[in-house]
Amino acid sequence: MTGQGYNAPPMTGQAETARPDASQSAASGHQLILAIVQDEDAGPVIEALTGEGFRATRINTVGGFLRKGNATILVGVERDRLHRALLIIRDNCETRTEYFVPTAPGEVGEPYPLDPIQVQVGGATVFVLDCERFERL
Numbered sequence: 001m002t003g004q005g006y007n008a009p010p011m012t013g014q015a016e017t018a019r020p021d022a023s024q025s026a027a028s029g030h031q032l033i034l035a036i037v038q039d040e041d042a043g044p045v046i047e048a049l050t051g052e053g054f055r056a057t058r059i060n061t062v063g064g065f066l067r068k069g070n071a072t073i074l075v076g077v078e079r080d081r082l083h084r085a086l087l088i089i090r091d092n093c094e095t096r097t098e099y100f101v102p103t104a105p106g107e108v109g110e111p112y113p114l115d116p117i118q119v120q121v122g123g124a125t126v127f128v129l130d131c132e133r134f135e136r137l
C-alpha cells in the first residue's frame with residue numbers, strides 16, 4: 001500500500017489531486033481511509049458512515065503526544081465514494097482544546113509539573129491509502 005496523510009478539513013480534493021496517477025496505482029479500485037478521531041466523535045462518525053452504506057472498523061488507540069484514548073477508524077471505499085466518506089468524517093468531528101502538562105525532572109528524581117500547554121485536537125487526522133488488493137474471503 002502507498003498513501004499520504006492530510007488533515008480532513010477543508011475539503012479541497014487533495015486526495016484526488018496530490019497524485020495524478022493514483023487511479024493507475026490502485027489496482028483494486030479501492031482505497032483505505034485511516035482516520036484518527038477523538039473518542040467523543042468516533043460513535044457519530046461510525047453511525048453516519050454505516051448509515052450511508054459504508055463499512056467501517058473502529059480500533060481504540062492512544063495519541064502519542066497527549067497519551068489520551070482516541071479512535072482509529074478504517075474505512076475501505078470504492079474510489080468514487082471516497083469524497084463522500086471524507087465529508088462524513090469531517091462533518092462529524094469537532095476541534096477541541098486540551099491541556100498537556102509537561103514535567104521536568106526534580107532534584108530528588110520525582111518529576112514536577114510545568115505550566116500546562118494548550119493544544120487544539122482534531123477534527124480528524126486522515127490518511128488515504130491506495131489499496132492494492134481488496135478481497136472478502
Ligand code: 2BA
Nearest residue numbers: 005036062063064065066067068070119120121122123125
Ligand atoms: P496526540 O499525539 O495525542 O496529539 C494530540 C494533539 O496534540 C494534536 O492534535 C496536536 O494539536 C498536538 N500535538 C501533537 N504532537 C505535538 C507536538 N510534538 N508538539 C506540540 N503539539 C503537538 P491533532 O494534530 O489533531 O492529532 C490528534 C491525534 O491524531 C494525535 O494525538 C495522534 O494520535 C494522531 N496523529 C496526528 N498526526 C499524526 C501523524 N502524523 N501520524 C500518526 N498519528 C497522528
